[in-house]
Amino acid sequence: METVSDIASSILNQFQKPTLAFLIGGMVLAAARSRLEVPEAIYKFIVALLLLKVGMSAGMSVRSADLMALLVPAVMAIAVGVGIVLLGTVTLTRIRGVAPIDGYATAGLFGAVSASTLAAGMAVLETEGIAYEGFIGALYPFMDVAALITAIVLARMATARRVAAAGVSPDGTMVLGGGRPAAAPGQPGKPGLLKTILLDTVRSPAISALFLGLAIGLLSKPESVYQSFYEPLFRGLLSILMLIMGMEAWARLSELRKVAHAYLVYGLSAPIIHGLVGFGAGLIAHHLTGFSPGGVILLSVMAASSSDISGPPTLRGALPEANPSAYVGTSTGIGTPIAILSIPLWVALADLTIGLG
Incomplete structure (x- = not known):
């Protein structure tokens, strides 16, 4: 009974936290046709600071972990993050009426990790007296970054293929569904497409900031600037980001009316399916390296969760054409409560x- 009470309390806390409160607030302002606007330059600055902070935190966690003990669980975390996105590409992105770009973004967010859900899982284990490895927090960036990059690359490749399919013939007329014109190196239709998209993804502002923070946290000692500057600003900046995304989500909500059921079903079922994938990966790590039962549980919790910090700004920056009503609404509104309820x-x-025992 105490565990049920803890889970219920965790769910209630989700609705009281700034992440969801400011998201809903932004939607309310947009619904009321408020003229409040946040300049694009300020938005980009906020995203850069947030992702630098997330990257540094992850880098410092990895630096302080036992790398040999971390190796197999880290590989499993990467495999789970990529696998969840691939699973989304053969389900959500193929549903009639769902825009492929929205499907990829939603799958990417569900493949990434929610720090708050992970914290809820740790709290449950501590209440139950179940031990787990101290480096569990260091698994966060492996699953998170792998999922986000996979989703972005797949989305851009799909977009490139659609653009290439609607090519231009030598006489300047559009050719639909075939008859592709010769493409310049690095453009759709050339063997270098994947390399080009990978490089473009890594060089994008959001992923660049995330990787830079990761490298700084891993290779240097940024604790002083992290504690004095990034950590105090983090929650305030995140609240502004959620306000912006809430306004955007409401503005594009009408696009989802015909396919809302698809996102509802995905949001309800994905955390359980993904958690089972994470549990299977944790069992493999357990049998290979003695990964603790508590570690297996928390890997499942991470797989069941969907990103509420690094994911939204990364996807918004890398896939601006994707509808935040789809990926943020499905994740925060449906996926997170289900992920928390699934911890037991x-x-x-x-x-x-x-x-x-």
Whole structure:
């Protein structure tokens, strides 16, 4: 009963946190046709600071972890993040009426990790007295970055293929569905397409800031500037970001009316399916390296969660044409509560399969 009470309290806390409160506030302002605007330059500055902070935090966690003990769980985390996005590409992106770009962005957000859901999982394990590895927090960036980059690359490749399919013939007329004109190197239709898109993704402002922060946290000692500048500003900047995305989400909400059921079903089912994928990966790590039952549970929690910090600004910057009503609404409004409610399931499965004693 105490565990149920803790889970209910965690869900209530989600609705009281700035992440969701400011998102809803932005939607209310947009619905009321408020003239409030945040300049694009300020938005880009906020995103850069947030992702630098997230990257540095992840880099410092990895730097302080036991790298040998971390290796196999990290590989599993990467595989889970990529696998969740690939699963989304063969389900959500193929549903009639769902814009492929929105499907990729939603799958990317569900493949990435929610720090708040992970914290809720840790709180449950500590309440139950279940031990887990100290480096669990360092697995966050492996799954998170792998999922986001995979989603962005797949989305850009799909867009490139559609653009190439609607080519221009030598006489200047449009050719639909075939008859592609010769493309310049690095453009759709050339062997260098994947390399070009990968480089473009890594060089994008959002991913560049994330990678730079990761490198600084891993290779240097930024604790002083992190604690004095980035950490105090983080929550305030995140609230402004959510306000902006809430306004954008409302403005594009009408685009989802015909396919809202698809996102509802995905948001309700994906956390459980993804959590099972994470649980399977955790079991592999357990049998290979002795990864603890608590670690298996938390890997499942990470897989079941969807990003509420690094994901939205990264996708908004890298895939601006994607509809935030789809990926943020499905993730924050549906996926996060289901992921939190599923935590006892992973505890029960771990007890059943490998034992918690």
